[in-house]
Amino acid sequence: MQPIIAHLKRYIPLSGEEEAIFLGAVRTRRIRKKQLLLPEGDVCRQQWYVQSGCLYGYDLNEKGGMHIIKFAVEDQWIGDMHSFLCETPSLMNIEAAEASVVIEISKPSLDELYTKIPQLERFGRLNMESAFIAMQNRMLAAISQTAEERYAAFAQQFPELDQRLPQYMIASYLGITAEFLSKIRKKLSSIS
């Protein structure tokens, strides 16, 4: 079975016919490393389900500094939700950290699917609920923990990402400089 169908079925039941409708409304794309799927300023007209590889979304401040808002690896979704829902220019850039395969779904297709397969509303709600909880936890960590605590928690929660992604991206995700993360890693490794 297609990974994305298995993913949907973890939340809601789908008939064979509905699976076909869904698959008819999406498109599979192969993305090369560093390819920019969404540049800041464009309206985000798709959401992407990562079947393999890794995408990330980031914001650039005036000084050109990058802040990673989200990583999406296998079996996760990414897109600029605000831009997508309100059809306003995106504040976030989305690009590939690795060569990836994604399932792309456009807003018109998604709106049509919500009509044809009403239980997708439930999927959308459940999916959004868990994204919200994850974001809230990350926000709480950002306002309440030191950089060292945040990194230790990150490395424990996502050991694979900690290996897989370059240090400067992890630092950006945690809201610290790459240099400081280097020092934190050195300190933690000397302890354990």
Next chain:
Amino acid sequence: MQPIIAHLKRYIPLSGEEEAIFLGAVRTRRIRKKQLLLPEGDVCRQQWYVQSGCLYGYDLNEKGGMHIIKFAVEDQWIGDMHSFLCETPSLMNIEAAEASVVIEISKPSLDELYTKIPQLERFGRLNMESAFIAMQNRMLAAISQTAEERYAAFAQQFPELDQRLPQYMIASYLGITAEFLSKIRKKLSSIS
């Protein structure tokens, strides 16, 4: 019309009968200032819609330090989403910053309402989408801006909250100490 019905109707259509079903499933409660609606460790079995007043949710760290996760004023919802959905002990305390009137809805009632009024799924999704976007913006601010920038943005976005809530709560929400916020306010007021 009841404020909560007007609130729902801003997102989805409801028939008179559905309004009655909804109102039959909820309960109005009058809350006094400092009253604790949800203590950390309890399962959060309700969501609260604030009709008037202000509630807030916070986390206490080992040292007893408070970190405010959310304020909810008139026409906003609050609850510990993770605890509510997974029926696990809450990590967050919810209490009243002011005397308030809330509409309380229990999880069994909500589940039943999702069945009886299917378009509530859509409301749930839309509501969760905007909560997610707000949380993501706050997380981004926390990892990318200085305390002064975050406070200036807060005061501009929520001028009323900035007046209405004690400084130590705003500081906690922004992830800084009350003393430092005092210094920031002094500096900003001397500039403008």
Next chain:
DNA sequence: TCCGTTTCTTGAAATAGTTCAACATTTTTT
């Protein structure tokens, strides 16, 4: 394999934010 590019490390100096303690101000209660 070698070269160029990207990523990581280290230290010193600077800045942002915290802590503590004492006192001032405002709000609430009696």
Next chain:
DNA sequence: AAAAAATGTTGAACTATTTCAAGAAACGGA
């Protein structure tokens, strides 16, 4: 109106984190 409680201010010393600069290591492509 006075007393008590809660909230806000200030400065000094401290800690966390950034910035910058220079070099080291790792990686990817001809």
